[in-house]
Amino acid sequence: xxxxxxxxLVRGIVDNPDDVSVTSRADRRGKSGQALxxxxxxxxxxxxxxxxxxxxxxxxxxxxxxNEGRGVRIDFLDAAER
Amino acid sequence: MSEVTANDxxxxxxxxxxxxxxxxxxxxxxxLDGDIDIEVDGSRARVSIVEVxxxxxxxLIGDDGEVLQSLQELSRLAAARETGERSRxxxxxxxxxxxxxxxxxxxxxxxxxxxERTSAPVRMAPMNPxxxxxxxxxxxxxxxxxxxxxxxxxxxxxxxxx
Numbered sequence: 001x002x003x004x005x006x007x008x009l010v011r012g013i014v015d016n017p018d019d020v021s022v023t024s025r026a027d028r029r030g031k032s033g034q035a036l037x038x039x040x041x042x043x044x045x046x047x048x049x050x051x052x053x054x055x056x057x058x059x060x061x062x063x064x065x066x067n068e069g070r071g072v073r074i075d076f077l078d079a080a081e082r
Numbered sequence: 083m084s085e086v087t088a089n090d091x092x093x094x095x096x097x098x099x100x101x102x103x104x105x106x107x108x109x110x111x112x113x114l115d116g117d118i119d120i121e122v123d124g125s126r127a128r129v130s131i132v133e134v135x136x137x138x139x140x141x142l143i144g145d146d147g148e149v150l151q152s153l154q155e156l157s158r159l160a161a162a163r164e165t166g167e168r169s170r171x172x173x174x175x176x177x178x179x180x181x182x183x184x185x186x187x188x189x190x191x192x193x194x195x196x197x198e199r200t201s202a203p204v205r206m207a208p209m210n211p212x213x214x215x216x217x218x219x220x221x222x223x224x225x226x227x228x229x230x231x232x233x234x235x236x237x238x239x240x241x242x243x244x
Contacts, residue, residue, distance in 0.1 A: 005111045012104045012160040047159070055159065058152035065141050065149040066112055 016041035019079045035073035042078045097161035098127035104160040127171040190220040197241045206239045
């Protein structure tokens with residue numbers, strides 16, 4: 001559910017929604033033990049990060065709230081990187 | 083005075099529609115119930131998520147409205163992507179902003195009374211631009227003068243007896 005919610009939030013604000021994918025992985029250092037990797041088209045990287053990281057922060061805030069307040073680590077990656 | 087042209091009104095309608103779809107999609111994914119209202123008031127689109135079950139959406143408001151503010155930010159970006167113009171839409175969830183506005187107006191009235199009593203400037207707590215506007219409006223209706231000073235995020239309203 002978290003992956004799907006994050007993918008929806010990101011797809012709505014980028015120019016290339018079809019290039020967005022989200023995968024989940026274990027994150028031993030994180031509080032909730034979960035990390036999400038978001039891949040976006042390189043041209044959209046600025047959009048999902050935002051000025052001074054504002055958009056990235058908003059995405060983390062909303063996803064952590066959906067996850068019952070347990071912070072979720074979110075990393076933004078270039079869709080071309082594998 | 084700002085004049086709302088037919089084009090502006092059309093753009094505001096579109097902003098509201100895009101934001102409503104965006105938020106509705108999120109509620110669906112999270113399996114949450116909420117009715118979404120859209121209105122265009124003056125120069126802004128206002129989107130409100132109304133709770134079906136009391137308290138069900140409180141985590142989407144968050145402490146001090148932090149999550150609500152983030153959702154508003156994202157909804158503005160979603161609207162801007164469609165219209166190509168920066169969006170100033172306001173999002174409310176479960177009447178949170180309405181309640182906050184009343185609290186803020188009361189604080190502004192109290193500060194005005196103090197300024198009149200002491201004839202000295204009264205500095206309010208730091209606020210975001212929307213909150214400062216609410217305070218300036220109240221101060222104006224009470225016939226006092228106000229200005230903002232300082233830099234974000236510590237910008238605050240100072241009230242003076244004019």
